[in-house]
Amino acid sequence: MNVDTTYLIIKSLMVLTIFGITLLIATYLTYFERKVAAFLQDRLGPDRAGPFGILQPLADAGKMFFKEDFIPQNSAKSLFILGPGIAMFTALLTGSIIPWGPQITLFGETFDFQIADINVGILFIVGVVSIGVYGIMIGGWASNNKYSLFGAIRASSQMISYELAMGLSIIAIVMMSGSLSLKDIVAQQHGMNWNVFYQPLGFIIFLISALAECNRAPFDLAECESELIGGYHTEYSSMKLGFFLFAEYINMFISCAIISSLYFGGYNYPFMDMVTDPTVQGLIGTAVLFGKIFFFIFLFMWIRWTLPRFRYDQLMHLGWKMLIPLALANMLATGAVILFNQ
Amino acid sequence: MSPTIFLTLAIIAVVSAMFVVFAKNPVHSVLSLIVTFFSIAGLYLLMNAQFLFVVQIIVYAGAIMVLFLFVLMLLNLSADTEPQKSNRFRVIASASAGLLSLVFSAGMVIDATMGDRNVTNIQEIGLVKHLGKVLFTDYLVPFEISSILFLAGMVGAVLLGKRTPKESKS
Structure with missing residues (x-):
């Protein structure tokens, strides 16, 4: 076995592991969402399937699979099927460039716990996010339903608007670290040297934009039940609907991972140099990263069940007239400080 | 392996670009234009231009085409509501497109005659x-x-x- 084959096998295993973990976590996020909602509303939440209801996601999936898979008569059929596929594909794509842990040495081989370290990493994320809206748009349009179309149009204009603020807050991070590679950005935040202490405003802008990009409440205008029935997925049923809902949870997991990597040091933690064994240090790092991710997921859910939904003009006002100017000012200030310190 | 990938991408690009022109439904043309942009982005990647690849996806496939699709979905164009363009308009459009391709091919010819440039790294x-x-x-x-x-x-x-x-x- 030559080096290339070993490399390929390790990478394939890593792809499968991250794919599996992402799906598992997304499945259980549906359960956490209900439990957090129940906790915040002083209810019990799902408790019938298994102890504490932990088999609830399986029951949901079973239900989804056995529902009738209905395709509306006058829909664009191929595009109707393509929509949820694109949503799922783009949701899963970004997980490939997140550094899930530091370099570790196992059996005499060093490898990064990251599928691909591409040198335009952070731009790749922005790119995938910007094509992520096609799933919703195509699905909503192909349904041939006015409410679906409204949902699709809302989703796309919202995503375009908040992408700008998101990109501008990322530029400030890139200016600070001097690299577009996520691996370098995370490695520079060694110990407690996290970006959030230098970029608090950027972090807040990024967090709000991430909420909007995930179509999470209070920005879930695209599936606003009180106005649009179900929004872009009104006509969907069975596992196609499941794909759309599932993609949302995967998106949430991945954006929390990106927030943790960009602003909260990724796998870095305070006093990490006191752990001498690099393998143990790496494993603790991965655990710490997942801890941070779960904290942000809880924050997302907390926000969802606390804040009411924005009105559409408020959403546009917040995006264009507040977040973008703030992000531009943040970028200018970062540049000025970097120039001053040179 | 590289020529195979290049040929695949090039064929996808040309076929989807033709579909843009021939498709009856404007939304279908926009979607195939997105496919064209993606295959061109793939060609950039083959030339080691990773930045250009990502920018092509973010700007063209991600932002401009979303806006195109957005407008088309709002207008809901169909054959009978579409304004009929006069012949003069068609002549002007094809003439300018021809001139543009002339400029491009002239650029390529000049580029080829310039020979190897001293590109390091x-x-x-x-x-x-x-x-x-x-x-x-x-x-x-x-x-x-x-x-x-x-x-x-x-x-x-x-x-x-x-x-x-x-x-x-x-």
Whole structure:
């Protein structure tokens, strides 16, 4: 076995592991969402399937699979099927460039716990996010339903608007670290040297934009039940609907991972140099990263069940007239400080 | 392996570009134009131009085509509501497209006759670091001129988007 084959096998295993973990976590996020909602509303939440209801996601999936898979008569059929596929594909794509842990040495081989370290990493994320809206748009349009179309149009204009603020807050991070590679950005935040202490405003802008990009409440205008029935997925049923809902949870997991990597040091933690064994240090790092991710997921859910939904003009006002100017000012200030310190 | 990938991408690009012209439904043409942009982005990646690849996806496939799709979905065009263009319009459009292709092919011919340029470190030529350095030293003037063009475009968009006083009263 030559080096290339070993490399390929390790990478394939890593792809499968991250794919599996992402799906598992997304499945259980549906359960956490209900439990957090129940906790915040002083209810019990799902408790019938298994102890504490932990088999609830399986029951949901079973239900989804056995529902009738209905395709509306006058829909664009191929595009109707393509929509949820694109949503799922783009949701899963970004997980490939997140550094899930530091370099570790196992059996005499060093490898990064990251599928691909591409040198335009952070731009790749922005790119995938910007094509992520096609799933919703195509699905909503192909349904041939006015409410679906409204949902699709809302989703796309919202995503375009908040992408700008998101990109501008990322530029400030890139200016600070001097690299577009996520691996370098995370490695520079060694110990407690996290970006959030230098970029608090950027972090807040990024967090709000991430909420909007995930179509999470209070920005879930695209599936606003009180106005649009179900929004872009009104006509969907069975596992196609499941794909759309599932993609949302995967998106949430991945954006929390990106927030943790960009602003909260990724796998870095305070006093990490006191752990001498690099393998143990790496494993603790991965655990710490997942801890941070779960904290942000809880924050997302907390926000969802606390804040009411924005009105559409408020959403546009917040995006264009507040977040973008703030992000531009943040970028200018970062540049000025970097120039001053040179 | 590289020629195979190149051929696949090139064939996808050409076929989907033809579909853009021949598709009856405007939404289908826009979707196939997105496929064209993706295959062109793949060609950039084959040439080690990773930055160009990502920018192509973010700007063309991600932003411009979303806006195209957005407008088409709102207008809901169909064959009978579409305004019929006059023949004069068609002649002008094909003439300008022909001129554009003439400029492109002239550029390619000049490029081919120039011979090998002294490009060092060809593996990393498309990376952000090198691109930025070249843009801010050798090509500073064209870069600034294009940024002025962008500024003019932005001012124009704001002006067009602004409501006229007559409209806002009604």
